Amino acid sequence: MLMTLLCSLPLAFCEGYYAAMVLVDLNKKWVSTPQNTLYHCGWSPTTNYEFKCKVHSTFVNGTKVYDNGVFNETNKGSPLRFEKQR
Numbered sequence: 001m002l003m004t005l006l007c008s009l010p011l012a013f014c015e016g017y018y019a020a021m022v023l024v025d026l027n028k029k030w031v032s033t034p035q036n037t038l039y040h041c042g043w044s045p046t047t048n049y050e051f052k053c054k055v056h057s058t059f060v061n062g063t064k065v066y067d068n069g070v071f072n073e074t075n076k077g078s079p080l081r082f083e084k085q086r
Contacts, residue, residue, distance in 0.1 A: 023057040030054040 030053070032046040058066035063075045 018061055020061070021059045022055055023059075024053050025056045026053045028054040028056075 030051045032044055032049050032051065034043065034047060037044045037047070055066070056068055057064055060075075060077055063072070065072050065075065065077075
């Protein structure tokens with residue numbers, strides 16, 4: 001089902017290019033609390049805010065790095081590189 005959806009979108013998912021995708025549950029409300037905040041500083045400007053949806057999974061370059069509250073830290077990704085244009 002997911003591949004059918006992706007193939008019908010007017011986007012190009014091409015082999016050899018970097019890509020990221022986030023799957024969101026649009027029917028699951030979620031409240032930000034200090035216990036579920038993942039910022040290194042330990043706080044968030046959204047504390048006690050109720051979101052109308054929740055991130056379910058995150059994929060980076062074809063690897064699932066987040067799945068329903070659990071991180072896959074085996075693949076750390078690559079640092080961004082910028083080139084100056086003159």
